[in-house]
Amino acid sequence: xxxxxxxxxxxxxxxxxxxxxxxxxxxxxxxxxxxxxxxxxxxxxxxxxxxxxxxxxxxxxxxxxxxxxxxxxxxxxxxxxxxxxxxxxxxxxxxxxxxxxxxxxxxxxxxx
Amino acid sequence: xxxxxxxxxxxxxxxxxxxxxxxxxxxxxxxxxxxxxxxxxxxxxxxxxxxxxxxxxxxxxxxxxxxxxxxxxxxxxxxxxxxxxxxxxxxxxxxxxxxxxxxxxxxxxxxx
Numbered sequence: 213x214x215x216x217x218x219x220x221x222x223x224x225x226x227x228x229x230x231x232x233x234x235x236x237x238x239x240x241x242x243x244x245x246x247x248x249x250x251x252x253x254x255x256x257x258x259x260x261x262x263x264x265x266x267x268x269x270x271x272x273x274x275x276x277x278x279x280x281x282x283x284x285x286x287x288x289x290x291x292x293x294x295x296x297x298x299x300x301x302x303x304x305x306x307x308x309x310x311x312x313x314x315x316x317x318x319x320x321x322x323x324x
Numbered sequence: 325x326x327x328x329x330x331x332x333x334x335x336x337x338x339x340x341x342x343x344x345x346x347x348x349x350x351x352x353x354x355x356x357x358x359x360x361x362x363x364x365x366x367x368x369x370x371x372x373x374x375x376x377x378x379x380x381x382x383x384x385x386x387x388x389x390x391x392x393x394x395x396x397x398x399x400x401x402x403x404x405x406x407x408x409x410x411x412x413x414x415x416x417x418x419x420x421x422x423x424x425x426x427x428x429x430x431x432x433x434x435x436x
Contacts (some may be wrong), residue, residue: 214369243422253415255368255426262422270423302367311358311417313424315367 214239215282218303218317223292224322233288235303242308243285245270246278249318250298255302261286262308293323336433342400345430347414347433350395354416357390358424359399360412371399401432409434 216237225231237244245260247270257270261280275297277289286305290297300320304313337343348355355376360368374381374388374397381388387400397414409431 245424247421247426252428254428255424257424260422268422273426304367308422311356311373311415311424312370313368315369317365318367 214314215304216314217306218301218316218319220319221317222320224324225254226324227294228292231288231290231293231321233303233321234286235286235316236284237286237314238284239304239305239314240283241314242283243303243313244280244303244305245313246276246286246288247302247304248272248297249297251304258288260323272322293321295323297321298323328341333428334431334433336435337404338406338408338435342402343399343404343408344433345399345412345414345432347397347399348395348413349397349416349427351416351425352392352395354418355389356417357397358417359386359388359413360413361416362413362429365409368413386399404432404434406434406436408432409416 219234241288242263249255256272258276259278261267264319300318302318303316306313358372358373361371362368372383372388374390379390385402389398410420411431413426413429415424417424
């Protein structure tokens, strides 16, 4: 089954404790992206990647890191999480030339 | 700055009626406009897109209309069904498909 998977689905952590949210897709897509979704703000892009070893900032990259060492994986790293990073995070992938992105099920992160 | 927004945060329609969800945009340089559907507890799902050089595009039970004069986008859903209950997001992108800017979303509720 073609899909985007994210782990963990739920995470509660404390301020300053480094964490990684994994994202994997099995559709051989070149493009991958991370979004955060907050009430009243819709989805905002954090980082995106057009291919292996190519990453670019989205609209809200501060406090996040990403890497794209393999085509199928695009982990999101929070080196020192803060409460304002409490949010619902979505990973997405797609064919580079298409506006159709395939989203994962989401990761709900709470930072206390 | 550029923004994509929605006229109404909620919309209730009777099952079987047609639904019209509206969206205003401000970036006249956007090349594509896209509609996504997000069901409760799931990631957004692509519905349909329209290029800026078109004013209408039809899919299965859905029609997207683009009025560049007033920078307005709408999604029409024919014969609304219970499964259409969701939050609908409009989004825009430039010539590169990598950057999507999402609106805040409209919640569509179907009354039996």
